[in-house]
Amino acid sequence: MAVTRSAEIGLTSGLAASISSTEGAVFFVKAAPAAAPIAGHLLKERAAAHALQSSVPAPRLLWTDDVEGWHLLLFDHVDGTPADLSPGSADLAGVMEAVASIARPCTWPAPPATRKIGGLLRVAQEHLAESPTNDLEPLVKALDVAAFDGDILVHGDLHRDNLLAHHGRVQIVDWSMACRGSAWLDVALLVPRLVDAGHTAAEAEQVAALVPAWADAPGEQVTALAAVRSLFASRMAEVGPQHLTAKRRWTAEACRAWVEYRTEL
Secondary structure, eight states: OEEEEEESSSSSEEEEEEEOOSSEEEEEEEEEEETSSHHHHHHHHHHHHOOOOTTTOOOOOEEEEEEEEEEEEEEOOOOOOEOSTTTOTTTTHHHHHHHHHOOOBOSSSBBBBBHHHHHHHHHHHHHHHOOOOOHHHHHHOOOOOOGGSSEEEEOOOGGGGEEEEEETTTEEEEOTTOOEEOHHHHHHHHHHHHHHHTTOOOOOOOOTSSSSSGGGGOOHHHHHHHHHHHHHHHHHHHHOOGHHHHHHHHHHHHHHHHHHHTTOO
């Protein structure tokens, strides 16, 4: 085997690369030391990959092992580049089709989405404790974590780098944050990414409507989640690593713009 292309592995250290065999077959490998911060993410991704149904547009896990203190995962190679989420992009239809296709019953004991939402809420509340006059406080208090409960497969971290587009088809990668929850949750988490990519909030919701489950999203809880995510991203921009500060501020601003649109409806 020979490494042909390295790739970003996200926010933590590890190995992510395309490799080719002497016969020309191409695969994708992810690996990390068992003691590394990313190890838990790889184990969660392995569990999810083992359980994904064939209808899910995602690369198949071909082999996995723990060798010499390393976790190794070998996937089918997926041709594609990060999806263009900007207005008018030819990738948008494929992205939303892929998102709609994963809204199926979760077939393994994935962690509940309520745990993820609860974590966002706790950080938002910490941020409010330092600025109690924040105008988002009433919306944060309106968030009902139970509203996000459910038995539907949720990717939990959809953004352009996890959506690989190729000739109109989109594959969804990196399932390390997969959980089970409400069918519309992935769409709600994706909308701020669309705003960040240049859509107005109204345009982003028009794109969201391409996923049928979006019609069932409870309006008050969608708005509350946007407010919580804005405060969460603001807080993480303050306390997280410096190289992520700008990206998190953009997310906070996108969520804030979405809140302002929804509260003016």
